[in-house]
Amino acid sequence: MIVLALTGTRTDLGRVFLQRAAGKRGIRIVTLDALPPQVEARNISFCKIDLLDPAVHFTVGDILKKEKCNAFAHLAVFNTPTKDPDISHEINVIGTMKMLHACRMTGVKKFIYKSTALVYGAHPSNPALLKETHPCRPSGHSFIEDKQEAEKMVLNFGEKVRDADITILRAGFITGKSVSTFFSRYIHMKAVPVAAGYNPVIQVLHIADAVRAFEASISKKNPGIVNIAGDSPVPLLSLTRAARSVPVLMPRPGAHLALDSLWRLGAAPFPGYFLDYLIFPFLLDNTKMKKVLGVVPKYSTLEAVRAS
Amino acid sequence: MAQKKRTPRTPRTRKTQHATTTAKPSSSRRQPLAYYDEFGFNPMKAEELRNLIEFLYHRWWRVKTEGVQHVPSRGRVIIVANHAGFIPFDGLVIKHAVEEAYPGERPLRPLIENPIYYLPFIGTIFQRLGCVRADQENAERLLNSDFGIIVFPEGIKGISKPYKERYNLQRFGRGGFVRLAIKTRSPIVPAAIVGSEETYPLLRTLKLPARVLNLPFFPVTPFFPLFGLAGLLPLPSRWFVQFGEPVDTSRYPQNAAEDDILVNELTERVRSTIQKMVYHLLSQRRSVWFG
Numbered sequence A: 001m002i003v004l005a006l007t008g009t010r011t012d013l014g015r016v017f018l019q020r021a022a023g024k025r026g027i028r029i030v031t032l033d034a035l036p037p038q039v040e041a042r043n044i045s046f047c048k049i050d051l052l053d054p055a056v057h058f059t060v061g062d063i064l065k066k067e068k069c070n071a072f073a074h075l076a077v078f079n080t081p082t083k084d085p086d087i088s089h090e091i092n093v094i095g096t097m098k099m100l101h102a103c104r105m106t107g108v109k110k111f112i113y114k115s116t117a118l119v120y121g122a123h124p125s126n127p128a129l130l131k132e133t134h135p136c137r138p139s140g141h142s143f144i145e146d147k148q149e150a151e152k153m154v155l156n157f158g159e160k161v162r163d164a165d166i167t168i169l170r171a172g173f174i175t176g177k178s179v180s181t182f183f184s185r186y187i188h189m190k191a192v193p194v195a196a197g198y199n200p201v202i203q204v205l206h207i208a209d210a211v212r213a214f215e216a217s218i219s220k221k222n223p224g225i226v227n228i229a230g231d232s233p234v235p236l237l238s239l240t241r242a243a244r245s246v247p248v249l250m251p252r253p254g255a256h257l258a259l260d261s262l263w264r265l266g267a268a269p270f271p272g273y274f275l276d277y278l279i280f281p282f283l284l285d286n287t288k289m290k291k292v293l294g295v296v297p298k299y300s301t302l303e304a305v306r307a308s
Numbered sequence B: 001m002a003q004k005k006r007t008p009r010t011p012r013t014r015k016t017q018h019a020t021t022t023a024k025p026s027s028s029r030r031q032p033l034a035y036y037d038e039f040g041f042n043p044m045k046a047e048e049l050r051n052l053i054e055f056l057y058h059r060w061w062r063v064k065t066e067g068v069q070h071v072p073s074r075g076r077v078i079i080v081a082n083h084a085g086f087i088p089f090d091g092l093v094i095k096h097a098v099e100e101a102y103p104g105e106r107p108l109r110p111l112i113e114n115p116i117y118y119l120p121f122i123g124t125i126f127q128r129l130g131c132v133r134a135d136q137e138n139a140e141r142l143l144n145s146d147f148g149i150i151v152f153p154e155g156i157k158g159i160s161k162p163y164k165e166r167y168n169l170q171r172f173g174r175g176g177f178v179r180l181a182i183k184t185r186s187p188i189v190p191a192a193i194v195g196s197e198e199t200y201p202l203l204r205t206l207k208l209p210a211r212v213l214n215l216p217f218f219p220v221t222p223f224f225p226l227f228g229l230a231g232l233l234p235l236p237s238r239w240f241v242q243f244g245e246p247v248d249t250s251r252y253p254q255n256a257a258e259d260d261i262l263v264n265e266l267t268e269r270v271r272s273t274i275q276k277m278v279y280h281l282l283s284q285r286r287s288v289w290f291g
Helices: A012-021 A056-067 A085-106 A142-160 A182-187 A207-219 A236-242 A252-265 A272-278 A287-291 A301-306 B002-006 B011-020 B023-029 B043-048 B050-060 B090-101 B122-128 B136-144 B176-184 B208-212 B228-232 B254-258 B260-284
Strands: A002-007 A027-033 A044-048 A071-074 A110-116 A165-171 A173-175 A191-195 A204-206 A224-228 A246-250 B064-066 B077-081 B108-112 B148-151 B188-194 B204-206 B218-220 B240-243
Touching: A002 A012, A002 A056, A002 A207, A012 A027, A012 A207, A027 A056, A044 A056, A056 A085, A071 A085, A071 A207, A085 A110, A085 A142, A110 A142, A110 A207, A142 A165, A165 A207, A173 A182, A173 A207, A191 A236, A191 A252, A191 A272, A204 A207, A204 A301, A207 A224, A224 A287, A236 A246, A236 A301, A246 A252, A252 A272, B043 B050, B043 B122, B050 B090, B077 B090, B077 B176, B077 B260, B090 B108, B090 B148, B090 B188, B090 B240, B108 B136, B136 B148, B136 B176, B176 B188, B176 B254, B176 B260, B188 B260, B204 B208, B208 B218, B240 B260, B254 B260
Parallel strands: A002 A027, A002 A071, A027 A044, A071 A110, A110 A165, A165 A224, A173 A204, A191 A246, B064 B240, B077 B148, B077 B188, B108 B148
Antiparallel strands: B188 B240, B204 B218
């Protein structure tokens, strides 16, 4: 019997996972969040926590002990920068540290952390396919540096704790129905700012496949770092067409500026520097996801965008 | 020219088409040719541009090839050639020459330098035609899946050399292609191209516009930038391509890739072979335009 402590029940991954896990045998889920989950089932319970509370690891530790949890999945993280960088730092770095701390105090050895493939960095020198072993180069962006720091903490947990069983899910672009990841919000913008002349192939994963990968990481033993990404990449402009949105081709600095200002106004899902991920090679090698987690995406990139 | 083909894609008309007949665009996408590989190669786009390439190859440059039989008909191979023309078509010409000799069974990928790969629009077209960003990891991936690759070790130095230094091979980098060949046990086929230098006679390069446009160099030819974008049309010089005897690397142990002296020696041997072939082709050529 798996007793899974889960944070971030209102994130896209957490929400869809709970919908699928509701009523399933062999798993009991203790959700840790500020608000109760939107799914009700007999195998799902709720404990209120506040990630920003300086003593949250004691609260969480008490819950882990009381509920006899044997696995922890940490999904309560920001996947795009917040306007106030301090908040995303507190949640992404300090929050993750406290959760790891609570696990160490109570002897929970299985830890699943949802990271992002953005940690590889967008560089002109990226190879066509990024493997999990490729060095991470956050290139001075504090949000991405924070993401990498949190990953390092999880890896450190894996080294220090005996028989530790860790998973770091490096998720690429994800879409899906009623999902609002930064990529799905971008591709469904009324006018999508695109750097003119650049049309790299990109891969998109459907949320259902992402949840299947997450579920597999709960049952598999010590998967380590795994890229979570879709199959059959297609060019960016084919995706805007599939999403029936209008691409606005602008010279690269112009598109950068447009996204930056729209982001400040709250109309774009990410700041300008994210555009580099849609200019330079940024495909993830998903061989490990297929071989180790045993998850082959059911949706191709184009189908994932059409189904969103 | 090819640039015009894909840019103004008028999304609005497409959209209305989508709304009325949804079946049409999706069924055309289901064709196997609509597939993109991880390097952005798309057989459908390549097929669309095939006529253009064939026109350039047979009518415009009237390419004459020699020694294609030195390129193995299957399996991994590294074709090493001299580089010229600030928009380098030489990779595509070699690819086409070999593909005509072995129709439909000899997949080749030219490797292109970052500044060309990231040129807006032009870089994308090169990608769709099968060009790959020159990178050790990309090259290894291709060779290990038994593709052939075409490399230009002169790099940017090769395509930015002035007209008066044409056909003088520049230095061959750090011998990365030799290490690659030893590591992956691929034969090296040297190739010489004559005619490519005259497609864009480079009078000089300018620094300031290069810095403004973020390019490695800004070319000045008799027609560019004087005639604007029309000046980017390649001139119809006659091209000659010669393939030399392959250099077998399978007899070296794999750790020989770390042997700097051996790598240097092999690099220099390939370079001088190509230089000799270039001089040989030049001595046979009577006219730049009519061959």
